[in-house]
Amino acid sequence: MTAPNGFVAQMRTQAGLGVLWWAAKWGALALLGVVWGIYLLVTPDRSAQGNKLWGVGILIAGLAGLAYVVRSAQHKRTPAGHPLDLELAPFGDPVAATRDIDDDFASKPFAARTVHVGRRWVCYAGKGQVTVRRLDTLVWAYTVRLTHKLNGIIPYRVSNYLMLWGRDETAAAIAGRKSGLDKSLAELRASAPWLPLGYSEVLKESWNADRREFIAEVDALRRDAQGTSSAPR
Numbered sequence: 001m002t003a004p005n006g007f008v009a010q011m012r013t014q015a016g017l018g019v020l021w022w023a024a025k026w027g028a029l030a031l032l033g034v035v036w037g038i039y040l041l042v043t044p045d046r047s048a049q050g051n052k053l054w055g056v057g058i059l060i061a062g063l064a065g066l067a068y069v070v071r072s073a074q075h076k077r078t079p080a081g082h083p084l085d086l087e088l089a090p091f092g093d094p095v096a097a098t099r100d101i102d103d104d105f106a107s108k109p110f111a112a113r114t115v116h117v118g119r120r121w122v123c124y125a126g127k128g129q130v131t132v133r134r135l136d137t138l139v140w141a142y143t144v145r146l147t148h149k150l151n152g153i154i155p156y157r158v159s160n161y162l163m164l165w166g167r168d169e170t171a172a173a174i175a176g177r178k179s180g181l182d183k184s185l186a187e188l189r190a191s192a193p194w195l196p197l198g199y200s201e202v203l204k205e206s207w208n209a210d211r212r213e214f215i216a217e218v219d220a221l222r223r224d225a226q227g228t229s230s231a232p233r
Contacts, residue, residue, distance in 0.1 A: 006102040007123070008084070010110040011132075014125040015084045016077070022128055023073040030069055033062025084125070087132035090168075101132070115162060115174055117187035122164065124174050131172045133164055135192045139218045140165040140207065142199040143181045169211050194221040 037059025040051045075081035091097040104118035113126035122138070124131040141164050148157040162174045162181045174181070189197055196203055196218065207214050 006098075007105040007108070007110050007116075008098045008101050011123060011125040011130065012082075012084050014110075014112045015082065015130045018083065018126070018128045018130070019073060019076045022076075023069055027066060027069045030062050030065030033058050033065060035062075037062055083130040084132070087130050090137075091132075091134060113176065115176065115181065115184040117184055117191055119191055122184075122188070126175075129174070131164070131174055133166060133172065135188075135195070136222060137166050137168075138164055138188075138192065138195055139167055139215050140196045140203065141185065141188055142197060142203075143178070143185060144199065145178070165207075167215055192222075194218065194225040 037055045037057070040055030040058065043051065072081075076083065079085045085094065088094045088097050101118075101121050101123065104121050105116060105123070108116060108118070110116070110125075114124070116123045118135075120135055122131075122133050122135060141162065144161050144163055146159045146161065147155050148159065150156050159175055160178045160181055162176065162184055164172045164174070166172075176184075185197055188195060
């Protein structure tokens with residue numbers, strides 16, 4: 001059995017809060033549609049027929065949205081749909097993975113919306129997002145700064161992300177403050193000195209040109225650093 005107050009258990013609690021937040025946000029939007037549809041149906045207007053047609057359509061869409069939110073929230077609370085269980089699935093036995101993560105972070109308290117880097121794992125659980133990666137499955141990590149623009153012209157917000165590319169050629173994007181993400185990158189450098197860190201055009205071109213070769217080169221660096229000839233599956 002896993003520790004009820006262990007690191008992964010706390011991640012599970014945070015992930016559950018994320019599901020509730022997701023359901024509340026989209027459920028409120030769907031409920032607004034239901035209310036607006038009813039309002040159009042019962043409010044007299046010079047174009048009453050048009051209002052009723054719009055009201056019926058919006059009401060049906062709102063009810064369908066509510067049903068979808070309820071079903072999705074229920075699914076996300078099952079092992080087949082829970083965000084944390086989905087993240088643990090690629091690593092085989094979830095109980096063994098949980099124990100290994102708990103052991104890796106035994107001396108580190110869990111904090112929500114913080115990237116945790118251990119000796120073998122990197123974990124994150126925040127509002128609406130859960131990320132779990134074993135370090136030996138990573139092949140590239142860097143931070144990126146995105147400027148959001150209104151109508152593609154007026155800057156109104158800046159977002160920073162930690163990008164974690166894996167052997168499956170997919171990336172996890174974790175949002176956070178630049179200072180915190182830079183700290184996480186430094187921790188990755190200490191825990192995985194073989195891992196390419198930072199963004200450059202050279203690395204980008206190498207990755208885009210032949211990802212299998214890129215991964216093979218990272219595997220070679222990892223084997224040299226760890227003194228082993230085995231590659232992770």
